[in-house]
Amino acid sequence: MVTNQTIPPLEDELGDVLEKAMHRAGLTDESLAERSGVRAGRILDAIDYRSDLTPDELRRLAATLGLNEVGLCALGAGQYPQPAIGPLPFCVWPLRMPHGIGVANAYLVGECGSDRAVLFDTGAGIGALEAVWPRSIRRLDAVFLTHVEPEHAGGLCEIVERFEVQAAFVPQGATAPCGRPAGEGEKKTFGPLEITVFATPGHAAAHNCYLLRAPAARTGGTLLISGDLVFAGSAGGGYFSHEQQRLNLRRVLHAVPPATIIAPGHGPLTTVENELRYNPFVV
Ligand SMILES: [Fe+2]
Numbered sequence: 001m002v003t004n005q006t007i008p009p010l011e012d013e014l015g016d017v018l019e020k021a022m023h024r025a026g027l028t029d030e031s032l033a034e035r036s037g038v039r040a041g042r043i044l045d046a047i048d049y050r051s052d053l054t055p056d057e058l059r060r061l062a063a064t065l066g067l068n069e070v071g072l073c074a075l076g077a078g079q080y081p082q083p084a085i086g087p088l089p090f091c092v093w094p095l096r097m098p099h100g101i102g103v104a105n106a107y108l109v110g111e112c113g114s115d116r117a118v119l120f121d122t123g124a125g126i127g128a129l130e131a132v133w134p135r136s137i138r139r140l141d142a143v144f145l146t147h148v149e150p151e152h153a154g155g156l157c158e159i160v161e162r163f164e165v166q167a168a169f170v171p172q173g174a175t176a177p178c179g180r181p182a183g184e185g186e187k188k189t190f191g192p193l194e195i196t197v198f199a200t201p202g203h204a205a206a207h208n209c210y211l212l213r214a215p216a217a218r219t220g221g222t223l224l225i226s227g228d229l230v231f232a233g234s235a236g237g238g239y240f241s242h243e244q245q246r247l248n249l250r251r252v253l254h255a256v257p258p259a260t261i262i263a264p265g266h267g268p269l270t271t272v273e274n275e276l277r278y279n280p281f282v283v
Pocket residue numbers: 104149151152228265266
């Protein structure tokens with residue numbers, strides 16, 4: 001069960017997606033215009049959030065940039081599909097904290113009705129977390145970080161101390177005092193939750209996603225804490241490696257059940273099948 005179904009806006013608009021894809025392809029507005037046949041001025045307008053690109057132009061840009069054309073056209077029309085979020089055999093509290101002009105997400109996950117949970121990412125710090133913390137959760141069994149960036153990993157040590165957390169896990173290679181490394185394929189169990197680690201460098205050199213299931217539950221349902229690997233309608237920038245970001249995005253989305261709910265580091269929840277079908281960066 002997801003406790004707060006308020007849907008925040010998508011993390012990225014068409015202009016953001018085009019800009020990330022241009023970086024990935026190493027293209028400027030001029031070189032993209034030359035290859036796609038779409039005028040540079042119209043590309044720049046789209047990047048400045050003043051897009052009136054036609055479906056034909058969007059298709060040409062998608063082909064040149066190696067993007068999913070259906071998803072790009074949907075974003076361009078302001079109609080990116082957002083799926084219904086189905087039930088889960090545990091409770092999820094999305095903790096949405098303002099970050100710049102958008103929102104950064106952390107998540108609490110635990111057995112419904114219990115006062116204990118596992119925390120995924122820590123937001124910008126303990127103050128930001130307190131503002132959105134559910135009163136019912138008083139104990140933390142563990143903390144997992146997807147990656148160490150200020151809006152996702154602030155105040156880890158304070159949280160470990162405050163809740164006397166026995167286990168705080170960070171991606172292998174991450175520099176994070178108070179955390180110990182968790183690498184590809186490792187499984188951790190806390191109460192009813194089984195957590196499997198996917199090492200997914202690309203956005204950052206050290207980045208993990210976490211797949212959650214409750215093996216003993218009567219009903220199924222899986223949750224992917226995706227950090228900045230994938231968002232609804234977009235993906236994190238490949239600041240460490242565009243190629244590894246692209247490969248890990250495909251690998252993880254194909255490795256988990258299609259009905260898996262994705263809980264990303266920014267923006268709304270989505271599902272694996274929705275993003276396999278529409279995400280501009282999944283082709
Ligand atoms: Fe982020």
